[in-house]
Amino acid sequence: MFPDLLVVLVMFVALGFDYTKYKNLGRQTRSNKAAMISSIALLLGLAGVLGQFSSACCATATPTTYDGQLVLTPLTLGFKALVFALALFVIQFAKPQVPNKHVSEYFSLILLSTLGMGFLITAQNLIMFFVSIELISLSLYGLTAFQNDKRYSVEAGIKYFAIGGVSSAFLLFGISYLYGATHALNFDGIASAIETAPSSYLLIASLCLVVGLGFKIAAAPFHLWAPDTYQCAPVPVAAWIATGSKIASFFVLIQLFGPILESSVDRDTLIKGLVIVSVLSMVLGNIGALRQSCVKRLLAYSSVAHAGYMLIGLIAANKDGQVSMLYYIVIYSFATLGAFAVIGIINNRLGREAYISDFNGCWKQNPRLSLLFLIFILSLAGIPPLSGFVGKLYLFMAAIGSQPEIASWSDGYYWLIAVALLMSAVSLYYYVKVLKAFLVSNDTPGLPKLTIGKAEGWGLIILAILVVGLGIYPTGLIEFISSSL
Numbered sequence: 001m002f003p004d005l006l007v008v009l010v011m012f013v014a015l016g017f018d019y020t021k022y023k024n025l026g027r028q029t030r031s032n033k034a035a036m037i038s039s040i041a042l043l044l045g046l047a048g049v050l051g052q053f054s055s056a057c058c059a060t061a062t063p064t065t066y067d068g069q070l071v072l073t074p075l076t077l078g079f080k081a082l083v084f085a086l087a088l089f090v091i092q093f094a095k096p097q098v099p100n101k102h103v104s105e106y107f108s109l110i111l112l113s114t115l116g117m118g119f120l121i122t123a124q125n126l127i128m129f130f131v132s133i134e135l136i137s138l139s140l141y142g143l144t145a146f147q148n149d150k151r152y153s154v155e156a157g158i159k160y161f162a163i164g165g166v167s168s169a170f171l172l173f174g175i176s177y178l179y180g181a182t183h184a185l186n187f188d189g190i191a192s193a194i195e196t197a198p199s200s201y202l203l204i205a206s207l208c209l210v211v212g213l214g215f216k217i218a219a220a221p222f223h224l225w226a227p228d229t230y231q232c233a234p235v236p237v238a239a240w241i242a243t244g245s246k247i248a249s250f251f252v253l254i255q256l257f258g259p260i261l262e263s264s265v266d267r268d269t270l271i272k273g274l275v276i277v278s279v280l281s282m283v284l285g286n287i288g289a290l291r292q293s294c295v296k297r298l299l300a301y302s303s304v305a306h307a308g309y310m311l312i313g314l315i316a317a318n319k320d321g322q323v324s325m326l327y328y329i330v331i332y333s334f335a336t337l338g339a340f341a342v343i344g345i346i347n348n349r350l351g352r353e354a355y356i357s358d359f360n361g362c363w364k365q366n367p368r369l370s371l372l373f374l375i376f377i378l379s380l381a382g383i384p385p386l387s388g389f390v391g392k393l394y395l396f397m398a399a400i401g402s403q404p405e406i407a408s409w410s411d412g413y414y415w416l417i418a419v420a421l422l423m424s425a426v427s428l429y430y431y432v433k434v435l436k437a438f439l440v441s442n443d444t445p446g447l448p449k450l451t452i453g454k455a456e457g458w459g460l461i462i463l464a465i466l467v468v469g470l471g472i473y474p475t476g477l478i479e480f481i482s483s484s485l
Helices: 002-015 027-058 074-094 103-122 126-144 151-182 187-196 199-216 225-232 235-242 244-263 267-290 295-315 319-350 367-381 387-401 414-440 454-472 475-484
Strands: none
Touching: 002 027, 002 103, 027 074, 027 103, 074 103, 074 235, 074 244, 074 319, 074 454, 074 475, 103 126, 103 235, 103 244, 126 151, 126 235, 126 244, 151 187, 151 199, 151 225, 187 244, 199 244, 199 267, 225 235, 225 295, 235 244, 235 295, 235 319, 244 267, 244 295, 244 319, 267 295, 267 414, 295 319, 295 387, 295 414, 319 367, 319 387, 319 454, 319 475, 367 387, 367 414, 367 454, 387 414, 387 454
16 A cells, blocks of 8 residues: 555645645646656655565565455556556646646546556455446546536536446446355455356346446447547546556456356356457447547547457456456557557647648658657557557457367357457558558648657657567566466
């Protein structure tokens, strides 16, 4: 808890910043100072988590805290450190343009959501799980509606809040049934009791949890909030929803459903349900993205499709599937955060949402920014040798390998992989459409040469290096996840 307490303490300092002698400074000056305070909080928290990670790697027993509410293994601490590091990037991208005068609240809500994601990743108890997911959700609802002088932003925040409330109800309903079936709140106790639990209770619990968590990861048909929220929220907030929130949600999805899919008598029924959600996400996400001209909305539908790809790892119902799913969410987060950061820079310059046509000829005035954007988009499209290609390949191989006895293309998961490959080919069209405007169009550039801050520039370069590096050498990350799971 030490790193979290550090972040909480500094978060209150950031929260009170607008009410000190600095309150009369300009918005950008206050934003720079609040961002610096928030960055210090995250760096201190990250150092603390890395210290715990080092201790956990050397420890022989699994340390838990608060009567088993939180579990601190190398894997949970590694992903918690990843969330803190991504939040650090988000703070740098959020600094140049705060949506309104409430600078302190803006950065404090980002820190609060980061804490919630860290708690959710280390949660080992159903109550802790629900409290953490609500902490994340409430922070993100507020951040989505933060452009309070724009009606569409407030509408998106209200819609996100209303649909999120329904998803929380499903989650709570699923938790109550899971507790009723297993008489355990702790994840280890639930895993031990699953084989003897009443199958009807377990099935209802699983379906409710799929619906509740389906909203959180924006999987179809629970994705309707995502396009409006991504488009109308401030760009750094949309990036944070698409990355940090998804990492935490997919992580807990594996923790909850891993044991259920291994031991439940209704395993086949659950897998069929997950297959339907995965296929719907891939099809609706990619087809929805084809029609978009707003780049943020295009990435929203793209994130729905990527949720479908990632669910293939869960459907495999084995360790390789879980490892591939966690690897994919990491590399997807790097590429998505980078793409959103580039869009944020362009939005700030335009003073409105960027459309694909705004990117025409951008490479002439901004070649370095165009090159970075190219790397992020090609990784999302799954083009080798970038990490997006390795992630998809590993997901598909895990699904095929989970049924080695299947030889026919019409059996097993071969048809599911065929759908995923077809949808990946469809996705190339809209990704290439964006890149064509950026890199190939000979139209007169609509954008002048853009000025990029040092922190933003270095953030983009580091994310691009990670996207390329994890594609060329994925072994280190995959081996770490596999040995820690």
